[in-house]
Amino acid sequence: MNRRPSPIEAARRRHRLAEVAARTGIWISATAGSVTVRCPMPSHGHPDRTPSLRLFLDDDTWYCFGCSARAADVVQWVTQTESVDWRQAIQILDSGRLLSNAWAGTGDLPRLRRAGAKGGIDLPDLERTPPARIREVLDSTWAHCTTCPLHTRAVAYLAGRGIDVTVLESYTGRPEAGHTPHYGPTLARRLLSDGFSADQLIDAGLVHHHADGRITDFYAQRLLVPIRDQEGRLAGLVGRNTGDPRWPKYKNPPRTVVYDKSVDLYQPLPAARHPRGRVIIVEGTLDAMAIAVTAVAAGRPELVCPVTQSGRELSADQMRRVISMHGLPPVLAFDADEAGWDSTRRYRAAARLLGATVDVAMLPKGHDPASWLAEQGPRGLSALLPVPEPASQPGQISAPLVAGI
Numbered sequence: 001m002n003r004r005p006s007p008i009e010a011a012r013r014r015h016r017l018a019e020v021a022a023r024t025g026i027w028i029s030a031t032a033g034s035v036t037v038r039c040p041m042p043s044h045g046h047p048d049r050t051p052s053l054r055l056f057l058d059d060d061t062w063y064c065f066g067c068s069a070r071a072a073d074v075v076q077w078v079t080q081t082e083s084v085d086w087r088q089a090i091q092i093l094d095s096g097r098l099l100s101n102a103w104a105g106t107g108d109l110p111r112l113r114r115a116g117a118k119g120g121i122d123l124p125d126l127e128r129t130p131p132a133r134i135r136e137v138l139d140s141t142w143a144h145c146t147t148c149p150l151h152t153r154a155v156a157y158l159a160g161r162g163i164d165v166t167v168l169e170s171y172t173g174r175p176e177a178g179h180t181p182h183y184g185p186t187l188a189r190r191l192l193s194d195g196f197s198a199d200q201l202i203d204a205g206l207v208h209h210h211a212d213g214r215i216t217d218f219y220a221q222r223l224l225v226p227i228r229d230q231e232g233r234l235a236g237l238v239g240r241n242t243g244d245p246r247w248p249k250y251k252n253p254p255r256t257v258v259y260d261k262s263v264d265l266y267q268p269l270p271a272a273r274h275p276r277g278r279v280i281i282v283e284g285t286l287d288a289m290a291i292a293v294t295a296v297a298a299g300r301p302e303l304v305c306p307v308t309q310s311g312r313e314l315s316a317d318q319m320r321r322v323i324s325m326h327g328l329p330p331v332l333a334f335d336a337d338e339a340g341w342d343s344t345r346r347y348r349a350a351a352r353l354l355g356a357t358v359d360v361a362m363l364p365k366g367h368d369p370a371s372w373l374a375e376q377g378p379r380g381l382s383a384l385l386p387v388p389e390p391a392s393q394p395g396q397i398s399a400p401l402v403a404g405i
Contacts, residue, residue: 005353008075011090013350014262014315017060020074022254024081024099025123033057039064040101041080058339096255098123124256129203131257137204138234138258140194144187145178145224154179157223157242162374163290164297168268171296176268176289178224179242180217187217205236205254219251225285227253227266235259238266238285238310250285252310262315265307268292271325272305279322279330280306280361280384281314281347282369283340287333290370291384298378303385306369316350323356333361333384335368 005013024040039053041064053064061071067080078089081100092099144150154177158165165177180187188207192198198215201207207215221243227236236253253259266285269292272278282288288306295304307322309315314322322330332347334340344360351358361384363372373380 007090008073008086010316011075011093012060012073014317015074015093016261017055017062017074017077018057019255019261020077020093020099021055022123023097024077025101039067040099041067096126096260124203124205124254125199126203126255126257129200129257133200134204134256134258135233137191137196137200137206138236140191140196141187141204141206141237142175142178142224142226142234144190145180146175150179150181151175151177154223157240158286158289161286161290161370163286163293163370165289165293167297168289168293171301172268176226178226180219180222180224180239182221182243187219188215203256205256205259221247222251225266225289227259227264229258229264233258235264240286250310261309263317265309265314265318265321267305267307269295269301269305272302274300274302276328276385277303277305277326278328278359278385279325280304280333280369281322281330281358282306282308282333283310283335283343284308284368284370285310287369290373291333291381294373294378294381298381300381304381314347316354319347319350319354323351323354329357329359331359331361331384333363333369336363336365 021037026037026040034054034056036051036054038051041053053062053067055062056071061073062077063071072080074093075086075089078084078092078099079086081102082089082092084092146154155165157179158177168176181190188201191201191206198207198209201215202209206218208218209215219237219239221241222239223242225238225240226234227238229235236256236259238253239251241247241249241251252261255261266288268289280288280291282291285308288308291304291306292301295301305325309318329351332344334343347358348360361369363369363383367375369384372383376383
C-alpha cells in the first residue's frame with residue numbers, strides 16, 4: 001500500500017525553494033545547482049552582510065553557516081523567517097503572501113528587491129492592481145511584441161532552432177511567439193505611453209524598479225512565449241535570452257495576481273482528443289513548442305498535448321490536472337541527462353502517490369525533445385509516443401523508446 005505523504009512532505013512538493021526565496025525578497029537567476037545569498041533569518045546576529053546562506057536548488061534544501069546545524073527545507077525556512085510552528089508555516093506557504101526578511105529596511109535593501117542584482121526588482125504586489133488591469137497590461141505587452149518586425153525576429157530565431165512556429169500559428173490562429181525591442185523605446189516606455197502606471201508594470205512582472213526610481217525591462221532582449229490560463233487568457237510570459245550571453249538563458253514570470261507557477265502551465269495545443277493520444281510533460285518551453293509544431297506539421301495535433309512548467313517539477317495540483325487530461329498515462333520526455341533521469345524517478349514516485357502511472361520517453365544522451373525533433377523531423381515524434389514493448393536504456397537509441405513505469 002502506498003503511504004500518504006505527511007503534511008510537511010506534501011508542502012515540500014508544492015513549493016520550490018527558489019520561489020519561497022523570491023517571496024522573501026531573494027531573487028536568483030539560477031534554476032539548478034547551488035547559490036549563496038544573504039540570510040534573511042532573524043537570528044544569530046543577522047542581518048547577514050557577508051552572504052552565508054547556501055541554497056541547494058536541485059533538492060530544495062538550504063544551509064546557513066551562521067544559523068543552521070543541518071540542511072533545512074522550505075517549511076523550516078518559514079518557521080525561521082516568521083517565527084511560527086510547522087503547521088502555521090504550511091498555511092503561510094500556501095497563502096502565497098510575502099515573507100519576512102531580517103535585512104529588509106536596514107538601508108541595505110530599500111524595499112523587497114532582488115538580492116545581488118544592481119538596483120534590484122520590486123516583487124509584484126498581489127493586492128495593489130486588479131486582475132483585469134494586469135490582463136490589460138499583458139495584452140498590450142503582447143500586442144507590442146508581436147508587431148511585424150518583432151514577430152519576424154521571433155520567427156527567425158525559432159527557425160534557427162529548427163522550430164517553424166508559423167505552422168503552429170496557422171493552426172491556433174494567433175501569434176505564438178514574440179520578441180522584445182532591441183533598439184528604440186523600451187517596452188516599459190511603450191507601456192507607460194499606453195497609460196499604464198509603473199506600479200501596474202511591476203505588478204504584472206514586466207519591469208525592474210531600481211533604487212533611484214528608474215524602471216527597466218524585465219524581459220530585455222528576449223524571445224517571448226505566452227503562457228495562457230485554462231480559459232485561454234494571457235497569464236504570463238517566458239523569455240528566452242537572445243542578447244548578452246552572460247544573462248540567464250530563461251526568465252519565467254514572477255508570481256502575480258494572474259500567474260502562479262504552481263498552477264499555470266505552458267500548453268501550446270488543446271488536450272489530446274484521440275483515444276490513443278497522450279499528454280507529454282517536458283522540461284522546456286521550446287521543447288513543448290517543438291512537439292506542437294511537429295504534430296501539426298504531421299497532421300496529427302490530436303495525438304499529443306505537450307505541457308511544461310518551464311522546469312522539471314510540477315506541483316501536486318498540476319500533476320493531478322495533467323493526469324486528468326486523458327485516460328491514458330502522461331508521458332515524461334525530459335532531457336537525456338542525469339538531472340532529467342533523476343526527475344523521471346521522482347515523477348514516477350509522485351504519480352504512484354496519486355494512484356497513477358506515467359510512461360517515459362528515453363531519448364539519446366545529449367538530446368532534448370526540441371533537438372531530437374529538429375534532427376529527426378516528424379518521424380521523431382514516434383519516440384515520444386508509447387508502444388507496447390520494453391524501452392531502451394538511457395543514452396541508447398532503439399525502437400521503441402517508451403515504456404510504462
